[in-house]
Amino acid sequence: MRGLPARRIASTALCTALLVGLAGPAAVAADPARERAHAASRAPLPDADALLAQVKSLGDLGGVLTPATDLLNAVLKADNGQLPAADAAELGTAVKDAIAKVTGAAAATPATTLPALPALTRTGGAPADVIGDALAALQKAIDELIKAVTSGEAAQVTPAVTTTVTSLVNTVAATLLGGKLPAPSLPSPPSPPALPTGGISYEDS
Structure with missing residues (x-):
């Protein structure tokens, strides 16, 4: 019975790692879009x-x-x-x-x-x-x-x-x-x- 908490902790850690691994590329992909939007917001007025x-x-x-x-x-x-x-x-x-x-x-x-x-x-x-x-x-x-x-x-x-x-x-x-x-x-x-x-x-x- 003592092994259950350890397995649950390991399972939770594994799920967290998987989620972070999946979210990482999405976050990296979103950064250029945010940078482009930020650059556009800082663009000077015409003339x-x-x-x-x-x-x-x-x-x-x-x-x-x-x-x-x-x-x-x-x-x-x-x-x-x-x-x-x-x-x-x-x-x-x-x-x-x-x-x-x-x-x-x-x-x-x-x-x-x-x-x-x-x-x-x-x-x-x-x-x-x-x-x-x-x-x-x-x-x-x-x-x-x-x-x-x-x-x-x-x-x-x-x-x-x-x-x-x-x-x-x-x-x-x-x-x-x-x-x-x-x-x-x-x-x-x-x-x-x-x-x-x-x-x-x-x-x-």
Whole structure:
């Protein structure tokens, strides 16, 4: 009688081994299917690369606008538009760093033309690098603004602020027109206003 429990244990172990042996190949066969399903679930969206490039253009634009508007806000709230040299340098450096980052990204992107959108006119130059030109103009405007807000001459500040704001508008326009972004879908988009001379300007096409 004592042999029965031992035989039952051996029989149970044998059945378990057989079941594991049978299930093993099925489990192995199921793994590739699971891997394929997992890979399919991780597949990128169609045209994801193009859409990511558009999102990056907008992100880069925000990266420039934020430090530039921080500088302008500080200037316009300061007495006579004058800032301590250290504060002006810190704010100006933040803008310059953002411009340098976007300039590097723009230089690595092939220039394209967008004939379906309003044309950009440039005196004596081709519209091949509108973003780079706009960023260079913005950098120059920021340099002049920093000089003005640390000069002790309030009369120099307003023209410098106006030039900087115009340069920011030009940068936005250049990014929208040269950054491979989709055309606006407004029902009746208004005609863009003419910008001051010396920067990017619009003409009705």
